[in-house]
Amino acid sequence: MEINHTVIDSVPILAVSGRIDATTSRDLENALNGLIEEDNNRIIVDLAGVEYISSVGLRVMLAALKKVRPKQGDLMLASLQPFVREVFEITGFTKLFLICPDQREAISKMKTG
Numbered sequence: 001m002e003i004n005h006t007v008i009d010s011v012p013i014l015a016v017s018g019r020i021d022a023t024t025s026r027d028l029e030n031a032l033n034g035l036i037e038e039d040n041n042r043i044i045v046d047l048a049g050v051e052y053i054s055s056v057g058l059r060v061m062l063a064a065l066k067k068v069r070p071k072q073g074d075l076m077l078a079s080l081q082p083f084v085r086e087v088f089e090i091t092g093f094t095k096l097f098l099i100c101p102d103q104r105e106a107i108s109k110m111k112t113g
Contacts, residue, residue, distance in 0.1 A: 012044070047079055077099045
């Protein structure tokens with residue numbers, strides 16, 4: 001798994017590629033926690049390059065969401081591949097996360113939301 005961190009219009013974005021599973025999820029957790037500890041309470045995770053996410057990966061996403069929500073923040077997801085989207089739908093996570101079709105729309109919603 002690879003994680004690229006950028007900031008666009010003051011919104012931190014983590015672009016993830018590869019597999020998010022038991023082996024790699026710790027890296028994503030560390031990246032998200034690092035941003036949250038720096039007082040970033042509005043974060044976009046771009047999953048365009050992710051072809052697989054395990055239950056451990058879902059737990060990491062949920063834990064980050066639970067950390068930013070009390071700070072009036074949000075964790076938005078963008079560019080989910082069909083299999084990853086299906087995992088989020090089956091688990092009911094589409095009701096918890098705002099999911100945007102692409103990074104541009106996520107940035108727009110994050111700035112207005």
